[in-house]
Amino acid sequence: MSHLPFTILAYFLNGIAVTVDKFLLVKHIPNPLIYIFYYSLVSCVILLATPFTKFPSFEVLFLASISTLLWTTGAYLMFRALQIGLLSRVIPIIGTLIPLFLLIDSSFNGTINLNETWAVLFFIFGLISLTIFDWKGKISLSEVVLEVGSALFFAISYIILRQAYLQENFLTVFVWSRPILIPVGIIILLVPKLRRIVLAKEGPRLKFFSKAGALFAIGQVSGGTSELLLTFSISLATPALVNSLQGTQYIFLFILSLFLAKKFPEIYKENLSRVVIIFKILGIFCIGAGLYILAYSSFSQKPKLGITYSPRYALELGLDPRENFNKALDELNIKRLRLPVYWDEVEKVEGEYDFSEADYYLNEAQKRGVEVILVLGYKQPRWPECFPPSWTKGLREDQLQSNILKLIDSEVNHFKNYSNIKVWQIENEPFLDFGDCSDNPLSKQFVSKEVELVRDLDSRPILITDSGELTNWVDSMKADDIHGISLYRSVWNPLLYNTITYPFPPIYYKVKADIVKKIVGRPNQESIVAELQTEPWVPAQETISSWDVLEQSRVYPSKNLEKNVEFAKNTGFKSSYLWGVEWWYFMKEKGHPEYVEEAKKLFE
Numbered sequence: 001m002s003h004l005p006f007t008i009l010a011y012f013l014n015g016i017a018v019t020v021d022k023f024l025l026v027k028h029i030p031n032p033l034i035y036i037f038y039y040s041l042v043s044c045v046i047l048l049a050t051p052f053t054k055f056p057s058f059e060v061l062f063l064a065s066i067s068t069l070l071w072t073t074g075a076y077l078m079f080r081a082l083q084i085g086l087l088s089r090v091i092p093i094i095g096t097l098i099p100l101f102l103l104i105d106s107s108f109n110g111t112i113n114l115n116e117t118w119a120v121l122f123f124i125f126g127l128i129s130l131t132i133f134d135w136k137g138k139i140s141l142s143e144v145v146l147e148v149g150s151a152l153f154f155a156i157s158y159i160i161l162r163q164a165y166l167q168e169n170f171l172t173v174f175v176w177s178r179p180i181l182i183p184v185g186i187i188i189l190l191v192p193k194l195r196r197i198v199l200a201k202e203g204p205r206l207k208f209f210s211k212a213g214a215l216f217a218i219g220q221v222s223g224g225t226s227e228l229l230l231t232f233s234i235s236l237a238t239p240a241l242v243n244s245l246q247g248t249q250y251i252f253l254f255i256l257s258l259f260l261a262k263k264f265p266e267i268y269k270e271n272l273s274r275v276v277i278i279f280k281i282l283g284i285f286c287i288g289a290g291l292y293i294l295a296y297s298s299f300s301q302k303p304k305l306g307i308t309y310s311p312r313y314a315l316e317l318g319l320d321p322r323e324n325f326n327k328a329l330d331e332l333n334i335k336r337l338r339l340p341v342y343w344d345e346v347e348k349v350e351g352e353y354d355f356s357e358a359d360y361y362l363n364e365a366q367k368r369g370v371e372v373i374l375v376l377g378y379k380q381p382r383w384p385e386c387f388p389p390s391w392t393k394g395l396r397e398d399q400l401q402s403n404i405l406k407l408i409d410s411e412v413n414h415f416k417n418y419s420n421i422k423v424w425q426i427e428n429e430p431f432l433d434f435g436d437c438s439d440n441p442l443s444k445q446f447v448s449k450e451v452e453l454v455r456d457l458d459s460r461p462i463l464i465t466d467s468g469e470l471t472n473w474v475d476s477m478k479a480d481d482i483h484g485i486s487l488y489r490s491v492w493n494p495l496l497y498n499t500i501t502y503p504f505p506p507i508y509y510k511v512k513a514d515i516v517k518k519i520v521g522r523p524n525q526e527s528i529v530a531e532l533q534t535e536p537w538v539p540a541q542e543t544i545s546s547w548d549v550l551e552q553s554r555v556y557p558s559k560n561l562e563k564n565v566e567f568a569k570n571t572g573f574k575s576s577y578l579w580g581v582e583w584w585y586f587m588k589e590k591g592h593p594e595y596v597e598e599a600k601k602l603f604e
Contacts (some may be wrong), residue, residue, distance in 0.1 A: 002236070003232075003233040003236040003237040003242060003397065004245075005026060006229045006232055006233045006236070007229070007230065007233040007237075007242050007245050008245065008248050008438075009229055010225075010226045010227075010228075010229035010230045010233065011226070011245060011248045011252065012248070012252050013222045013223070013225050013226040013229070014222070014223065014226035014230075015252035015256060016218070016219070016222040016252075016256070017219045017220075017222040017223035017226060018091060019256050020215050020216070020218060020222070021217030031244070033076070033197050033198060033417075034071060034197065034198050034587070035186070036075065036076050036079075036184070037185060037188050037198040038198075038216075038220065040072075040181040040182070040184050040185040040188075041185060044178060044179075044181060044182060044185075046174065046175055047175065047177050047178055047179065049171065049175050049543065050175055052171060052175075053171050053172040053175050053176065055170060055176075055356070056168050056172050056173065056176050057167070059167065060168045060172070060173060061176055061348065063160050063161070063163050063164040063167075063215055064164045064173050064174075064176055064177035065177060065179070065180040066157075066160055067157045067158075067160040067161040067164065067177060068157070068177045068178065068180050068181060069158050069180060069184075070153045070154075070157035070160065071153070071154060071157040071161075072184065073153045074150045074151070074152075074153030074154040074157060074412075075150075077146050077147075077149045077150035077153060078090065078091075078094055078146075078147075078150040080146050080248070081094070081143050081146035081147050081150060082142050084140060084142060084146075085140070085143040085147075089139070090143070090147060090318055091130030092127065092130075093147045093151075094128050094147050094150050094151045094154070095127060095131075096124060096128060096131070097147065097148060097151030097152075097155075098151045098154050098155050098158075099120055099123065099124055100124060100407075101151060101152060101155035101343070102122075102155050102158065102159070102238075102239045103117065103124075104546075105155070105159055105239075106238055106239075112504050113506075113566075113570055114506055114567065114570065115293055115505050115506050115507040115570050116238075116293075117505070118290075118505040118507070119290045119293040119295055120256075120290070121290075122286045122287070122289050122290030122293065123245060123286070123287055123290040125283075125286050126282075126283040126284070126285070126286030126287035126290060127283065128283070129279045129280070129282045129283030129286060130251065130279070130283030130284070130287075131278055131283075132279060133275075133276050133279065134509045135318075145404075151269055155239070155271045157174070158234055158239035158242070159239055161173070161177075161231060161234055162234050162235075162238065162239050162575075164177075165173055165234060165235035170231075170235045173231075174231055174232075183329075194546070209408060217488055225341060227543040230242060235415025245287075245290075248287060251283075251284055251336040255464075264597050271491050283545065287422045292480065293507050299568075301382050301574070302332060302565075303565070303568055303569055303573060303575055303576040304335075304336060304574060304575045305336065305337070305565070305574075305575075305576055305577075305578060305602060305603055306334065306335070306336025306337055306338060306371075306373075306575065306576070306577040306578070307328065307332075307334055307337060307338070307577060307578050307579075307581045308337075308340075308381055308531060308533055308577050308578070308579050308580060308581075309325055309328070309337060309338070309339060309582070310340055310381060310382045310571070310582060311325065311357065311361065312340075312345075313382050313582045314582040314585075316543075316544075316545060317544065317545055317582055317583065317585075317586040318545065318586070318589075319444065319582065319585060319586060322360065322361075322364075324582065324585050325364065326364055327359060327585070328362065328581050328585065329365070329368050329370060330368075331596070331600065332581075332596075332599055332600055332603045333603050334368075334370060334603065334604075335368075335369065335370055335371065336370065336372075336373075336575070336577065337365055337370050337371070337372050337373070338372070338373040338375065338381070338530065338577045339358070339361055339362070339365075339372055339373070339374055339375065340375040340380040340381045340382070340423070340428070341355075341358050341374065341375060341376065341380070341411060342380055342387045343377075343378060343380075343387045343388060343389060343404075343407055344387045344388060344390070345357060345387075346358070346407075346411075347389055347407060348389060348402070349391070350391050350603075351406075353407075353410050355411075355414050355415070357559050358415070360373075362374075362415070362418050362420070362421070365420055366418065366419070366420045369420070370420060371420055371422045372418070372420050372422060372423075372499070372538050373421075373422065373423040373424075373425050373463060373530075373577075374411075374415055374421050374423075374424060374425065374542065375425040375427075376407075376408050376411050376412070376424055376425065376426055376427070376450075376454070377404060377407065377408055377426055377428075377430075377450060378404050378407075378427060378442065379428045379430055379435070379437065379440075379442060380428050381428050381531070381579075382504075383435065383436070384435055384436035384437075385428065385429075385434060385435025385436060385437055386435050386436060386437035386440060388400070388439070390510075392439075395439075397439070398518060399475065400439065400441045401441045401446050401449075404441065404450070405449065405453060406428075406445075408426075408450055408453055408454065409453060409457065412424070412453075412454055412457040412458055413457065416457070416458050416460075421460065422461075423460060423461050423462070423463045423482060424454050424458065424459065424460055424461070424462050425462075425463040425464070425465065425484070426447065426450050426451055426454060426462055426463070426464055426480075426529075427442060427447060427450065427464070427465075428465055429465050429466055429467055429486065430442040430447050430476075430483065431432070431444070431447075431466060431471055431475045432462065432466065432467045432470060432471055434467070434470075437464070440562070444475055447464075447475075448479060451464075451479050451480075459473045460480070461481035461482050462479070462481050463478050463480055463481070463482040463483075463484050463528075463530065464476040464479055464480035464483065465482065465484035465485065465486060465530045465531065466483070466484070466485055466486070466557065467483040467485070467486055468486050468487045468488070468509055468529075469488065469502055469504065471484070472516070473512065473513070473516045474516055474519070474520055477516050477517060477520050477521045477525065478520045478521075480527075481525065482525070482526050482527075482528060483513065483517075483521070483525060483526070483527045483528070484527075484528050484529070484530030484531070485509060485513075485527065485528075485529055485530060485531075485573075486529075486530060486531035486532075486533075486579075487509065487529045487531065487532050487533065487564075487567075487568060487571070487576075488502065488531075488533040488537070489501055489502060489533055489560075489563075490502075490533070490536070490537060490555075490556075490565055491537045492537045492539050494540050499536075499537060499539075499555060506567050506568070506569075506570035506571045506572075507570070507571070507572075509527075509571040509573070510571050510572040510573070513527040513573075526574070527573050527574065528573050528574065528575040528577070529568050529573050529575065529576035529577065530577050531577060531579045532564055532565070532568050532576045532577060532578050532579055533564060533579055534560070534561045534564055534565075534578045534579055534580040534581075534584075534599075535556060535579060535583040535584075536552055536555045536556035536583075544583065544586075545586075549587070549590045549591075549592065552587070553587070553592055557558075558592075558594040558595050558597075559598070561578075561595065561598045561599060561602060562598060562601075562602065565578075565602055578599075578602075581599070583595070584596050584599055
């Protein structure tokens with residue numbers, strides 16, 4: 001069950017409660033202790049639901065009670081801050097600090113994924129944009145201490161409450177978190193000084209049988225229902241996610257203030273200059289973006305995993321390509337394979353095709369029930385990307401293109417009898433200007449001709465791959481049935497002469513695919529991760545076989561395999577083909593078996 005509708009409704013109701021509080025604090029309630037007292041009384045009403053619960057364990061009762069006391073303390077500090085600071089500043093500052101504290105906690109304990117982290121950051125930035133112009137006036141150190149203290153108490157209370165919900169059902173925890181407030185109310189009544197504050201007969205005070213009393217009741221019902229919904233949301237999701245949505249409350253407050261500003265300008269008046277409006281719109285946009293990310297932030301289904309295997313690369317690493325291939329299929333229990341067919345290996349003499357090497361790998365895969373994506377054409381996985389035979393040197397572009405079409409025709413007609421070939425991949429990232437391809441003939445028009453040719457020869461779906469980070473995917477998604485992306489987390493940057501990590505969250509790829517598919521694609525068009533980085537990117541001037549092995553293991557530790565597969569899972573794509581199986585076995589030969597062992601776990 002998603003927490004989103006409950007959380008958003010909670011913040012709408014809390015917006016009503018805060019709007020009422022603004023009015024009452026200015027006109028009728030001189031001391032925040034009054035709120036705490038009546039909050040304690042109202043909260044005890046929930047005890048009527050005890051017959052519908054079971055008595056919790058001591059641990060749950062303790063956690064729930066401590067959470068309530070911390071929350072109540074946070075509320076008291078918040079109202080104290082409101083006494084000495086502007087309400088339009090205090091509430092936004094506290095509302096921004098709470099999700100920041102919770103995000104820090106979630107980052108340390110691993111209860112929030114990268115998509116959710118980005119969503120929280122969007123919410124916080126939106127929250128700041130919506131409220132920054134209300135952070136005005138002279139601010140004292142005592143106000144800052146109260147605001148930070150309030151936010152910290154609120155945040156810790158939510159963290160502890162979440163622990164209680166992980167052990168017991170929502171109603172039990174919620175109901176049995178209230179009895180601790182009974183002694184709080186009794187202490188207030190027993191201590192003369194506190195009793196005089198809440199039952200004051202002189203000065204501004206709250207009269208229940210009046211319009212102010214009715215407003216107080218509305219505020220308490222709204223606030224109480226809001227708290228109920230928020231605690232329910234925390235039983236469904238992490239506190240960081242729930243509280244990061246506070247920005248929606250400020251959208252509601254902004255709208256309510258616009259309606260109330262005419263009648264009560266001294267309390268609700270908004271400064272609506274052009275700059276303020278721009279920031280408000282930016283804040284709403286950021287919160288909307290955060291909501292979109294959050295709606296697609298977590299994908300529970302692990303993607304179907306496969307590998308790309310390059311016999312050429314295995315040989316480069318000093319491995320026996322065939323022996324290593326069979327070992328990988330058997331030890332890792334591989335069931336999905338992407339296999340390149342290099343032009344300079346199958347047509348060394350013009351017009352004479354030898355597919356025996358590819359036949360070997362396809363037959364071994366077929367024996368084991370492995371489904372295959374076969375890569376056709378001029379541009380193939382692995383450096384230098386383009387593999388024209390030596391006899392093509394000096395050919396005009398039209399002659400080169402003609403020979404590529406003959407190659408693809410021969411490839412499809414030869415390999416189409418293999419039932420385990422499920423998809424034809426045409427070229428590898430044909431629309432990315434990358435690789436040693438000085439005579440690259442792969443124009444958009446020519447790739448379209450290749451697609452048409454394969455469609456005429458066979459009915460199996462066509463895959464075209466594209467860079468996940470460096471292209472817009474429009475041309476590839478126009479042409480293919482299945483869209484494949486390469487997904488690299490860490491790459492070598494020649495300008496910085498260092499490895500950099502792309503900042504994109506996993507959901508970026510899902511959003512990008514959805515947008516491009518709506519513009520140029522087809523409703524049932526699937527997207528997959530055709531190339532998921534699970535090996536290090538080699539620095540400039542190095543080859544992986546000559547690069548220091550200890551440095552390789554430092555740059556790309558084995559735990560990165562699981563991290564990158566988890567990242568791919570959170571893109572929402574259903575299939576991912578891992579890139580680097582040859583390197584795992586190379587590292588095993590060099591005394592680092594942990595990569596193969598980690599891969600075995602992933603393919604279980």
